Amino acid sequence: MSRVPQVVAAVGIPMVWSNWALPALGLGVRGRTVVNAGFATAYGFAFRGEPNWFSAKGFRFGTGSAALVVAGYAAALAIxxxxxxxxxxxxxxxxxxxxxxxxxxxxIGTVYSEELIFRATLDPVLDNAFGSRIGSVLSALTFGLWHITPARSVGDSVPVAVAATAAGGFALGWLRRRTASATAPALLHLAINAGGAIAPRLARSLPTAR
Structure with missing residues (x-):
């Protein structure tokens, strides 16, 4: 596949999947997890993704980053x-x-799928085509646009969701480039999302301050 068609396909296919094809399937959460993981695996295979999941450096940076996030959630619960x-x-x-x-x-449905698509696969494609500076910006923007329909489906502000996830994608991409592995951003991504699910439940179980 020549470079221009490869870049267009690598950017466009995830956009179509997240914002049209996947919602059109009308699946529940379990079905979405299965098909999203399947799509990510096929996408990574088609575009020769480079996840390097078993990187010691990736694991080291990832656990350190995740620990900071966990500490942040703990501090939030303490205030x-x-x-x-x-x-x-x-x-x-x-x-x-x-x-x-x-x-x-x-x-599986979020972290594995998104890190395989974006950090392990799209980042190298864009870096090879445009260099890491432009590639990191384009990948982060694509990651933000991937969240248009998901944000709309839960009633979030689309511009805010796109901007926030693009910024997050830029940081996750930096970790991938720093470690040459998708493991570091995956562990950080997992800590952020899992903490975001657990912390509110913990907050509701704790006593209300007088």
């Missing part, structure tokens, strides 16, 4: 005013138990 805000955070996994959401759907 009464912040804990009060966490209680009102919207539940994003209402169709399944918290355990299933955190143990299955976040790591």
């Amino acid at each position: 009464p005013s912040v804990r009060k805000g966490l209680r009102d955070y919207t539940d994003r996994g209402p169709d399944v138990s918290t355990t299933e959401w955190v143990a299955v759907h976040i790591p």
Whole structure:
């Protein structure tokens, strides 16, 4: 595949999948997890993804980054005013138990799928085509646009969701480039999303400050 068609396909296919094809299937959370992971695996294979999952450096950077996130959630739960805000955070996994959401759907349907698509596969394609500076920006923007329909489906502001996830994608991409592995961003991504599911539930179980 020549470079221009490869770049167009590598960017366009995830956009079509996330914002049109996957929603059109009308699947529940379990079905979405299965087909999203299948799509990511096929995409990584088609575009020769380079996840390097077993990188010691990736694991080291990832666990360090994840530990910082966990510490941040712990601090938020310890501050009464912040804990009060966490209680009102919207539940994003209402169709399944918290355990299933955190143990299955976040790591497989979200983290594995998105890190294989974006950090392990799209980042190298764009870096090879444009260099790492431009590639990192384009990949982050694509990651943000991937979230248009998901944000709309839960009533979030689309511009805010795109901007926030693009910024997150830029940081995750930096970790991938720093470690040459998708393991580091995957562990950070997992900590952020799993913590975002668990912390509000913990906040609701803790006593209200007087």
